[in-house]
Amino acid sequence: MDNIVKKNRKRLKYKDSERTKCINNAQQDSMVHKKRFTDFWKNSSLSVKASFLIMGLAHLRYKCFYKAICYFLIEVSMILYMLIRGIDDVIGFFTLGTVKADAWARVKGDDSIVMLLMGIFSLIVISLFIYFYVQCIRSSYEMQLDFEKGIKCKTFKENVAEYLDKKFYKLALSSPIVGVCIFNVLPIVFMILIAFTNYGGTIVPPELVDWVGLKNFQKLIVLSKFGPTFMKILRWNLVWAVISTTLNYFVGIGLAMLLNKKCVKGKAIWRAFPVLAYAIPGFITLLAFKFMFSYGGPINQIIVAHGGKAIGFLDLDARSTSRIIGLLVNCWISVPSIMLLATGHLSNIDKTLYEAAKIDGAGKFASFRKITMPYMLFATMPVLLSQFVGNFNNFGIFYFLRGGLYNKGYFLASDTDLLINWLYNLSIDNNYYSIGAAISLIIFMITSAISLFIYVKSPSYREEDTFQ
Incomplete structure (x- = not known):
């Protein structure tokens, strides 16, 4: 108990000394500025x-x-x-x-x-x-x-x-x-x-x-019309951004590593398929997937042809299937760009590191965790953060797949809408401009705070000299 008290006293003394240093520095700076101004006025x-x-x-x-x-x-x-x-x-x-x-x-x-x-x-x-x-x-x-x-x-x-x-x-x-x-x-x-x-x-x-x-921000949290919808959409928006970014990143790196293997033949052909998917405009891809999963689409036609009943993959009550489809479609659109980026970075890793790890008895997973991932995180962290912000504000995915649906328990929104979709519904379709502006400001604060925190903690910021 006495040791804890002594430690707390030392911490308080350290904090007090730091505060006095900051105060003294501020006072010195103010004195310097005053002296400069007086010298300027005199001379x-x-x-x-x-x-x-x-x-x-x-x-x-x-x-x-x-x-x-x-x-x-x-x-x-x-x-x-x-x-x-x-x-x-x-x-x-x-x-x-x-x-x-x-x-x-x-x-x-x-x-x-x-x-x-x-x-x-x-x-x-x-x-x-x-x-x-x-x-x-x-x-x-x-x-x-x-x-x-x-x-x-x-x-x-x-x-x-x-x-x-x-x-x-x-x-x-x-x-x-x-x-x-x-x-x-x-x-x-x-x-x-x-x-x-x-x-x-x-x-x-x-x-x-x-x-x-701040009344508009209070409405989003407190008011029964906006508060529950805002909290539900915010939770789903954060989950969506984290899962979709992680899925796209690791699938892209996995494809790049697979296509870099010597045993794979016809690499140019295999790389062409994801690139073609990336080259097609995103909204066309989204509309194509919406048609594929609709009642008259090819997937339901195959199900009906085999004696089953048509499934409403994107119906009003199909929350889970709609979210999974959104994640997979976003993966289809975003993975090619990450794959192309990872292909270039993987070719720059020193192959002797893998040979040394193999001699030391490290397996493939250990080599991936200790060599590949640290280097890839260092090289692609800015891109990864931009992917996260893009996924957090991904308006098109659920607007084209499932736009125009409003669920019970949600105010002018569905259970797959992101904050950016709700903002559009409120401001453009229903004239809640001030509430929409408040939501956009919250989106900016969330994305900027998370991106800044992750970047400061990432190897790109803290371990720059290690990879140079």
Whole structure:
């Protein structure tokens, strides 16, 4: 008992010392930042300080005219944007509208969704302006230091030549970054924010949308209409993702190992069959399997021809058979890509390792467990994680095999639907947009947390030097 108490005291002392170290480091960092700012303010010239109000003034003072014009135009454009509509967009982002449309009174009213989109856009514009503002101040101070050392400002031609040579990556990446912000970041942020509103159902424009905080997430867990369905689908979604990923991975590696054996003849022909299955579009394969397992499909025709009764493999009450069929069909679609990937990696394993293991008396299973699997996990872990995320969000499998069925005990879902299928049923077919956005945010958090945890614990991250 005394030993346990001593150990706990040592742990507490260690934790306290670590906390004090973190606090001291944070205090030192803050002191360094304060000192830098005070040194900057003392040593900067009047024109640099004036650049806080008028961007480009210091550049004009040190005869860097083109930069002065660019920064000044950025500031003027920002002021005009904020005066014309920027301020209204920022206010609208927080209020989501105050005037309800009324066709009889000829009142146009506010569109909450448009105001939310424009509010996000205005915040992105403000963030970009803050970036350019900081760059302007930093560049002004650097130009002052260069001027004091006798270094002249680069001309416009010299800067253009530099951006076409050493800094070409900045020029090349600028337009894709703008495109990503508009076409990727904006929709993602919009979807995330929709999860914190009451948008959907009867509350759609011209009705005003409001912020509701975490109520949509509470509905998914607590509300009797959503809660039980959400928990059932979440459990099945996790089981599906783990089983399908594991099955596809090991079947793909097994096929690759089998086709790598010297005793197998006609390897090119055997490899062609899985590749052909992989080359056919997935939805065509799914529709073909749906027809095969339907009442009028070839499988039931064979059963009836031998005196049996037609089986509803994908009927409303056929939960187990539908799930097994989904796993096998997904295996048929996904295994070829893993097989091709594993074939290349298996050929890179040093054959002397297997010879040494055989001399030491290790069997085939031991060699597979100690040599093949560690190397394959190291080489294919990123692909394995992408397979897991893809299977977790595999919309097409059960949508094409069994879409449109709703089971008892489920709200607008069936017992084979994944979260992504339920999200589609809620948002697209039934206008529960805010609930759908909340589900998509939960999907993102689950997949990212699991993927990050597995990757950090995997050999690809922890044992990189071992396999190099």
